[in-house]
Amino acid sequence: MKKQKKKNEFLYFALRNNKLRIGLIVVLFFLVFAAVGPMLTDHSPREYVGPAGQPPSSEYWFGTTTFGQDVFTQFVYGLYPVFLVGILGGGLGTLIGMLVGFTAGYRGGLVDEGLNVVTNVILVIPAFALLLIIAAYLTVRGFVVESIFIGLTAWPWAARAIRAQTFSLRTRDFVDLARLSGMKPRKIIFTEIAPNMMSYLVMTFILQFGGAILIAATLDFIGLGPTTGISLGMMMQYAVLWGALQLGMWWWFVPPGAAIAAIVGALYVMNVGLDEVFNPKLREM
């Protein structure tokens, strides 16, 4: 009964928070676009369909590339991997971050020190450089492989944040009580500590989601992304590689970057909105 009321209260504030609403609308818009978009075009992303280097027109909505590929087709097909990498890479990053953060924060002592050193090493070794090498090693790669790379290297800050939260929760009375009653550490973490920082975990996931999208775009741009399919980062890579800048073909490189900035920006805005929903002190009067 009480839980029901709390949920309603959350929904009440969530639906009235402008930041959350705007962010959600933008993300959903692109999600629907990614799902419906491919049906709006009869071409495939790498197909040569028409005259080269055409500006946007009624026939080619976003114009064509130097090779006569349809930019709109590439764009709508490139949206899907954005969400795939975000959910898989961001999800994996959050999971590892939770695993390390909970363990380090709850156990403390030597385990904490050890995990801290590991986290520090991953932080200092540019994850990006590591990705570069692994990407060079695997000559056939898909979006799933890319997401896993990203998840495996993007977790350190999440681990730190979750560790700090766990650390402060672990000395609370209700945790002590659970421990006294003989509950196993894993159960304490998942039934006592995690639910009390749920909002924090959700926000960590959203940030990891956005971060994974940006890393993927960077990797794709350098040409170390997937070897098949098309992504927004690859579109920018091809545009720069084939002289879209010098030829002034703005329609080739503006849409992919704008979409990434809009999606990730919307995620960040959503995050602040959620923060205000979860934390009444932050709500604007």
Next chain:
Amino acid sequence: MRRYFARKLFIYVVTFFLAVTIDWLIPRFMPGNPVQNMLSRAAVRAEAAEVMYGYYTRAFGLDVPVWQQYLNFWNALFHGDLGTSIYLFPTPVTKVLMDAVPYDIFLLLPAILLSWFAGNKFGAFAARTKRLDNTVLPLGYILTATPYMWLGILLAWAFGIVLDVFPIAGAYSYTMAPHLSWTFIGSVLKHWFLPFASLFMIFFGGWAIGMRNMIIYELEADYSHYLEALGAPRKLVRKYAFRNAILPQLTGLALQLGVIVAGALVTEVVFSYPGIGYLILAAIQNQDYFLIQGCFLFIIIGVLLANFAIDIAYVLVDPRTRKGMTGETA
């Protein structure tokens, strides 16, 4: 304070050791044999190739047992010897890097420091100022969510092609040789401006947003309300809030270094700016073991030094770490 630094130093030493080990390890498990690669490009007769293969394998120290290679690596490292670049043979890696590092420092140091100061000031100023909060801060979100290369491409297109006021490739004009004169310095600055501006803007957005969120937390803290209740002027309350909020921002700077490195890399690629980021790409495309290793080593050292500088700054800013109280152990 001594304990604080001893702890930090220990972590740095361990990190450095592990990072260097991984650095040594990874290129050795890369696909392809660099010596073979180089020789196949040179296209010599079979028997000559065999002799040369033996020569280069010895020259690069690849013919001894793996553990010996590892020890040799550390030994050479302390003598400042990082081997010979294969892609730019026979230039030593150290020299290649030394030529590139100044550009990185020149580009990154001002971009990071200026954006951090300006972003924090602006974020603190915008927080809870309704009009700014609703107009300028959304711009901050967009900026921090912008892929580095995209902003670089946009700036290059707008200022380099359409308006044609800034060059978009290289570190100075191709018609000049590096020398000390006003025209040369002018050319260097002109080439520097766009990559700098694109990095600065993205960093700035991130710091401004972070600070704005921190300040709001601080303004809702008990001490702020207490000060307000005592009738302290708004300016004073904000000053204390700022001092508290700057600490996580400092930690944030340390956490962001990896992202900053990645951002610098693609920005250098977009503008063909001859720093380490640009080198790494060339090194990987040419499977240049030693150059890759050298680049990573420099990045690791750079990131460690930056972390160390941030730790010192932390002590300066946070009196709790000085007085031996635990404070925030980041």
